Amino acid sequence: MAIATINPATGETVQTFDAATDDEIERALALASSCAASYRSTTFAQRSAWMQATADLLEAEADNVAAMMTLEMGKTLASAKAEVLKCAKGFRFYADNAEAMVADEEANASAVGAKKAFVRYQPLGVVLAVMPWNFPLWQVVRFAAPALMIGNVGLLKHASNVPQSALYLADVIRRGGFPEGCFQTLLIGSGAVEGILRDPRVAAATLTGSEPAGRSVAAIAGDEVKHTVLELGGSDPYVVMPSADLDAAARVAVTARVQNNGQSCIAAKRFIVHTDVYDAFAAKFVELMSNLTVGDPTDPATDVGPLATEQGRVDVEELVDAAAAKGASILCGGKRSDGPGWFYPPTVVADITTDMDMYLAEVFGPVASLYRVADIDEAVAVANATTFGLGSNAWTTDEAEQERFINDLDAGQVFINGMTISYPELPFGGTRRSGNGRELSAHGIREFCNVKTVWVG
Template sequence: MDAINPATGRRIESYEDATESDVRDALDRAETAYESWRHRPLRERETLLADAADVLRENEERYARLMTEEMGKPISQARSEVQKCAWVCDHYAEHASAYLGDDHHPSPPGTTVKTSYEPLGTVLAVMPWNFPFWQVFRFAAPYLTAGNVGVLKHASNVPGCAEAIEEVFREAGYPDGVFQSLLAPSDLIDDILRDDRVKAATLTGSGPAGRAVASTAGEELKKTVLELGGSDPFVVLDDADLDAAVEVGAQARNQNGGQSCIAAKRFIVHDDVYDDFLDRFVDEMESFVVGDPTDEETDMGPQAREELMEELHGQVTASVEAGATLVTGGEPLNREGAFYPPTVLTDIPEGCPADDEELFGPVAAVFRAEDEEAAIETANDTEFGLGASVWTEDRERGERVAHRIEAGCTYVNQLTKSDPRVPFGGIGDSGYGRELSEVGITEFVNKKTIWVE
């Protein structure tokens, strides 16, 4: 398993793949750890999680540079990611006891009836490369604190990040086996899922990967949470603050090199402000500094892998050949590394990749909508349903439109984002289940009714 720097194409380090024997040993350790971890007082688990936040902060620069080297994230964004991981640890360290406290119910005189939240066991997490620390802590912080143990199968291009995350929990004082990073090839996932010692699974990734995990887990009657792709609409109505919509829209499209499930991807703009928005938006997109991700002045680094950039470029080319207009960008940069420029497409024909596929990179598809109703219809014209963003100066109008957009989360006058305090997840081809907040920590627990007569 080679870690390749996408900014240079050079190998950083090689790692040994986990074998079937390694997998068996890891699951044995997880099962052994679970028997004592599940009975550890919740307050102690919260304290350990707070300690994990401290480890993250103490090693922020080292972990940030590791992310930048392995997947090309600009160093300033990598530091922010480490800080966000510490935040989610802080959040559950403070609120897990409230989230997992017993719920009492009406019952006959002389009886006590309550719901108790008890862990399930070993949870398999199949995580992606685009936010190599945050995606993992988004599952680990709540699920471990609820009393489960975790086995991470991370993306193959960020093995150093996988090992560093295991280090965080080890340095924080977690018992051996409570959290393990398993550098296993993808063809072992099915066997891991079928193992009786694994009780549940969570995946963030592509639609095909999610369907494969859901199918196997379904056969084994194991709970899953899936956060898959998105083609998030960014709706700009005729009364929007265009300065804010342009600035935030470009950020929402290009952050993390555009490699985010909840990045703004389809910009749906009311006809009355379309031309003005497009002119400003193109200027803003072209202002992004693309280059060395270790440079503090860089806004956007390389795409995470050469083949991913080639796939993105193929989608752009196919869309233009189908009739879309290329306004800016659209060609890999003539330099070492997997660099692709901020790109804008307009006049998007129905059925081309920019219309009905997820563009996982800095490519914005801009659609014209004749009125509010048409904007909503275009926003919902997708199999995905992860996030959405609506822009209007009328807050009541924004909330009304937000209710009509079919997505797991819709933000008004704000970019779509994940936040430890609120549930996160999608519908349709964007998956099911929720992460974060109280809802997230209770996804992988046994909600047990206890009736005492």
């Protein structure tokens, strides 16, 4: 894929970028390695000040940065600006809390025959981040903020369709005061990742993206005995039980499905509804989905903008069309409109069977799958009938049902009477083929640490 900004609303190529040469990659690796050796000795107070300054810049530049993100990947201006401000919040969260999160942990010295025993968290060094286009800033910041605060340095290989976002991140972190080489963007294709990851100066890697990409990076890192954190796909269930507030559940369901134009790993994708309230919920949900405005993402009246890539729309179309050909019911949407840009309408598909690809595949667009279930046992079974396990949602006011979903939904996150959202304060990650490891919270900052045992006799 060419490294280029292509406007998804028009299909127009706005700007192309040259890939980094081998010499440029080598200079970046050398600089990162040199920086890591000294940066690890800076104080938490100094890193915190740089991080707060970076957050200040993000907030001051939010409107322009949001416009850039909308141009590159088609998210609405409102959601783009919200993402910028969320990044500033993430920087501030770690600026304020990182030192306490990785403070020395005292152990029971007498139990191990020591005068003193404790655990110390220390940085690993250079961490390679391979990031996706759907949240061009936030996906990176949720790695970068904790990594920089513990004393690691970062190399970013961003998605090839968001090069301006990638370059901006390195620039704003530099302008925030972080030392040269502390965080660098490499404009490279996926073919260059293996060589960088195998380089002995790179200590670890993190990837957010597709399952095939995760497998590839994990295999290389495993061969090199390097730590990875992987956040891969998701086909999150959204369960609605009879005690739920149906109006609220339907309203939130729409946001949960079409957030980021439907291109979010933690978007609810499979709506699993108890038969007693299925018809009522389906009617409300379909009406709300049908009433969404699809169009120019820079227009404040737009609810859903274009998909980020032409191939992305093809993938969505093929899944919906194949399901319809096998007997699925299209309750709304299902057909792209004519004209420029990679738009696809909010779509609800029902009567899905296990022989349809849509039953297991992650549909990365504004397409909802609707399932009718007889009881909570079937709801849990359908919810877990996927290879993924990222987020999950369940709507019920019955405390026993809530406890059942909390225990039995096989996912890294369970949200009751709400929708899955990433917060700096909570750990984020999945199970099964949704990846391994955790981002955010104290768990996220400790992922790229040497957890060092200290015993003093």
